[in-house]
Amino acid sequence: MADTIIVRECLHGQVRVMYGDLTKEEGDVLVTPANNRLAGREGVDEMVHQAAGPELREHTHGIAVERRKENLPPCGVGEAVVTPTFSLPHGSLVHVVGPDCRRPTQDSDRRELLKAAYASLFKEIKGIKNRDTIVLPPLSMDIFQYPHREGARMTMEIVLAWMDSGDDPGVKKIKIITQEANFIKNMKTVYRESEDRFPGVDRTREYRRGLID
Numbered sequence: 001m002a003d004t005i006i007v008r009e010c011l012h013g014q015v016r017v018m019y020g021d022l023t024k025e026e027g028d029v030l031v032t033p034a035n036n037r038l039a040g041r042e043g044v045d046e047m048v049h050q051a052a053g054p055e056l057r058e059h060t061h062g063i064a065v066e067r068r069k070e071n072l073p074p075c076g077v078g079e080a081v082v083t084p085t086f087s088l089p090h091g092s093l094v095h096v097v098g099p100d101c102r103r104p105t106q107d108s109d110r111r112e113l114l115k116a117a118y119a120s121l122f123k124e125i126k127g128i129k130n131r132d133t134i135v136l137p138p139l140s141m142d143i144f145q146y147p148h149r150e151g152a153r154m155t156m157e158i159v160l161a162w163m164d165s166g167d168d169p170g171v172k173k174i175k176i177i178t179q180e181a182n183f184i185k186n187m188k189t190v191y192r193e194s195e196d197r198f199p200g201v202d203r204t205r206e207y208r209r210g211l212i213d
Helices: 043-052 055-066 110-126 148-165 181-196 205-208
Strands: 005-011 012-017 028-035 080-083 092-096 133-136 173-178
Touching: 005 181, 005 205, 012 148, 012 181, 028 043, 028 205, 043 092, 055 080, 080 110, 092 110, 110 181, 148 173, 148 181
Parallel strands: 012 173, 028 092, 028 133, 133 173
Antiparallel strands: 005 012, 080 092
16 A cells, blocks of 8 residues: 655646555556666566566567657657556556656756656546546656656646646546655655645645545
């Protein structure tokens, strides 16, 4: 069972920051932080592929083969693709490629690439029929080594803005979930410093008191 750290209510639904295993968290859509090969061999993405079973690797390999025929990467930086979930308990799986900050060319443009990755994710989510609850790792905050303080702020700004904008995304709850203790630490600091400037209303205390679900 994941621990809930932050709960924030937006115009169209609730956003939570949680510490735990995203593959075991209930939701309609699971997001995995993929690399541009869709290989599933590193970090959280590897964990997702292992939980989904070998059929997922076969499926993403098929995508890669078709894309290579057009001289394109299986999934470019800032892009997203939807696949079946196979053995995972979710309805849909979205693979998103955020900036890999171990690569200088991507690190120098990391802010814009991160925004592009979330924009692609949101576009794919809107095409999924059953999308009430999204299970979302903070993109690029795992092995891609995005600076956690900056990344925590951008993650909240981007996700909360999407859930609080004029256009209803059709999502009732987003669970931002990670096992990166350093990211959680930085998220707490960022939230404490900027809580009054983020979209939405804080509901963390009400949640801890059992007043809301």
